[in-house]
Amino acid sequence: MTSGTTDQDVVDLAVRAREAARVLAIATRAQKDAALEAMADALLAGAPALLGANADDVARAEQGGTPPNVVDRLRLTDDRLAGMAQGLRDVAGLPDPVGEVVRGGTLANGLELRQVRVPFGVVGMIYEARPNVTADAAGICLKSGNAVLLRGSSSAAASNAAIVEVLREAAATTGLPADVVQLVPSDSRDTVKALMRARGHVDVLIPRGGAGLIRSVVAESTVPVIETGVGNCHVYVDRGADLDRALDIVLNSKTHRTSVCNSAESLLVHADVAEVFLPRVVAALQEAGVTIHGDAAFTAYNGVVAATDEDFATEYLSLDVSAAVVPDLDAALAHVRRFSSGHSDAIVTEDQRAARRFVAEVDSAAVLVNASTRFTDGGEFGFGAEIGISTQKLHARGPMGLPEMTSTKYVVTGDGHVR
Numbered sequence: 001m002t003s004g005t006t007d008q009d010v011v012d013l014a015v016r017a018r019e020a021a022r023v024l025a026i027a028t029r030a031q032k033d034a035a036l037e038a039m040a041d042a043l044l045a046g047a048p049a050l051l052g053a054n055a056d057d058v059a060r061a062e063q064g065g066t067p068p069n070v071v072d073r074l075r076l077t078d079d080r081l082a083g084m085a086q087g088l089r090d091v092a093g094l095p096d097p098v099g100e101v102v103r104g105g106t107l108a109n110g111l112e113l114r115q116v117r118v119p120f121g122v123v124g125m126i127y128e129a130r131p132n133v134t135a136d137a138a139g140i141c142l143k144s145g146n147a148v149l150l151r152g153s154s155s156a157a158a159s160n161a162a163i164v165e166v167l168r169e170a171a172a173t174t175g176l177p178a179d180v181v182q183l184v185p186s187d188s189r190d191t192v193k194a195l196m197r198a199r200g201h202v203d204v205l206i207p208r209g210g211a212g213l214i215r216s217v218v219a220e221s222t223v224p225v226i227e228t229g230v231g232n233c234h235v236y237v238d239r240g241a242d243l244d245r246a247l248d249i250v251l252n253s254k255t256h257r258t259s260v261c262n263s264a265e266s267l268l269v270h271a272d273v274a275e276v277f278l279p280r281v282v283a284a285l286q287e288a289g290v291t292i293h294g295d296a297a298f299t300a301y302n303g304v305v306a307a308t309d310e311d312f313a314t315e316y317l318s319l320d321v322s323a324a325v326v327p328d329l330d331a332a333l334a335h336v337r338r339f340s341s342g343h344s345d346a347i348v349t350e351d352q353r354a355a356r357r358f359v360a361e362v363d364s365a366a367v368l369v370n371a372s373t374r375f376t377d378g379g380e381f382g383f384g385a386e387i388g389i390s391t392q393k394l395h396a397r398g399p400m401g402l403p404e405m406t407s408t409k410y411v412v413t414g415d416g417h418v419r
Contacts, residue, residue, distance in 0.1 A: 006255070010149075010194035013182050014201035017147035020179035025119050025145045027176065032143050035174040036092040042083040042170035043163070047081055047260040053162040054131060060245045069259040069318045073129040074156055084135040091139045097402045098145045112413040117406040119145030120203040124184075124195050124304060125387070126151045126217055128209030134332065137206075138167050138181045142385045144405035151184035151195055151204065153209075156160035160186070190273045195228030196221035206400075208388045211315070226400070229365075229391025230315045231343040233373045236332045236358070237281075239272035240351030245370065247280055249348050252372040255288045259317050262344050262376040267314060267323040268332050269364055271346075290319045297325040310337045329354055333361050340364060342391045344376040364399040365391050 005199040020389040024032075044052065075140050095118045104114035122148045125137045134150055141148035152160040160183060168178040184191050196205065199222040205215035211230045218225050233342045235253050236244045253264035271275055274297055282301045285292055292298055304323075312335075326332045336345050346368035347358040355369045366376040376399065378386025383401030390396045396404035 003122055007190075007194040008215065010184060011190055011198055011201055011221045012196050013149055014124075014177045017149055017182055018201065021121045021145070021147035023144065023177050024147060025098070027123075027145070031174065032096065032145075033092040035142060035171045035176050035180075036088045036139055038174050039135070039139065039167050040088040040092075043081060043085045043088070043167045046162070046166045047078065049072040050081060050159070050162050050166065051078070053158040053189040054156075056133075056158045056373065057156050064419055066155070067318070070129055070155075072259045073389060074131065074159070076159065076325060078132055080132060084132050087132075087136055087379070088139040090145050091402070094383075094402055095141070096143065097406050100403075102408055103328035107268045109406065109417065110415065111417055113310065113402065114411045114413075115408050116411055117403065118409050122149065122202050123405070124148050124149045124151065124198070124202045124205040124223065126192055126195065126205060126207045126213065127207070128153045128213055129155055131156045132165060133208060134160050135167065137290055137387050138164075140400075140405055142171070142176075142180055146403045146405060147180045147182075149182050149184050151192060152186055154186040157186050158169045162318065166287055172244050192217075193220070196223060197397045199223050204262070206388055226388075226390055226396055227392040228388035228400075229261075229343050230341045231263065231389075232266065232313065232339060232341040232407060233262060233264045233343050233376075234268060234336050234345040235373065236264040236268040236326075236345070236347045236349060237270060237273065237277060237334075237337070238329065238347055238349035238354050238358075239270040239348040240354055241270075241273065241277075241348055242325075242348070243273060243277050243280070247283050247284060249286060249346065249370070249372050251284055253322050253346065253374055254285065254290060256372070258319055260374075261315070261317075262373050263317065264346070264373045265314065265316050265321060266335075267321055268335055269323070269324050269325050270329070270332070271327050273397065278325070283319065290321055293322045294322060294331070297326040315341065329357060333358070336362055336364075343389065344368065344373040346373050348369060390394055 100117045127133045167181045172178040181400045189377040202223045205225045207214045207222045208228045256320040292304045294304045295313040298304045299306050307322050342364045343367040347363050359367050378401050380400035386399040389399050
């Protein structure tokens, strides 16, 4: 389709997806796993073309002055392509959620009642920059019995088109409809709006990207939305922390990969350990290239920039971190409540009472004790490649794997029962 893409064009894609979803809903695990393995093989076999298309996208982004952290999200390498393929194989190795009995039994009147997992049907994905999401979403949707409409960003148009072509051809070689995976054109924002208005044709929308994208989809969509959230993630170093362990966790949370939503953006340090810990953590972060936006305790150190409330509320996705010293655990909890996006927040402490309070009172999708925020990830949790990390509280919360991509229905079996 061209820049003249209309609402009806998007609806037509959804209608084709619905037909494919009917076939996929009754496919066996063996059929779906064979398709996933074929997709993984095809990604690796098509590496030269895929990396070439991605290089074009990256070059355009760099020429257009795109920030380095966004270019990093966009870039594919041999290793990242291999990771995408392995993600599909990992999903193939996971149990099939479709048909799983969530609960059931025999009622007092003799009726047999089962609540079973079923696919949503047609899933729409609206996402930014990352072409790896194209393969992740396709694989998870296929395994969970859903056809998927993928609307990536224009910045990754060439990459996404090349990946989807490879995935569709691979699915078709195994006997599944190619339309289990389709790409919605990214030539105009109108295609996003059309997807959001496709109620009755698309069963659920999942936005994955920056705060602006997510707010727009949640506010404007008539299709039900599972909201994935931005990651203003905190690490709190308690007075009961092992400071060597704390330093490792802070550095890993912040610097392991800055352009992802589970990277730490805020550091809180208990006043009782600040005198010892601040010199160490400031030096280590600065040595790693991190710019610290700190309160008065941190700005006493050379190179630290004075922080504002806006800094504490920012998801940087870069080598920047906000930092503050807090007088006690209560203050740390209050700070997290005020500024956290509800994604992932961590405490470092050997004090079990402090850990229990932090876990009980921090209302985030993931709360970590003595562990890096970088572990909030479907793969790290053993779910296989995730479709996103939900920060809402309805239907799904946290990394969304296969079970989260299903709904349920009740199957009632009687023996001539009438009411």
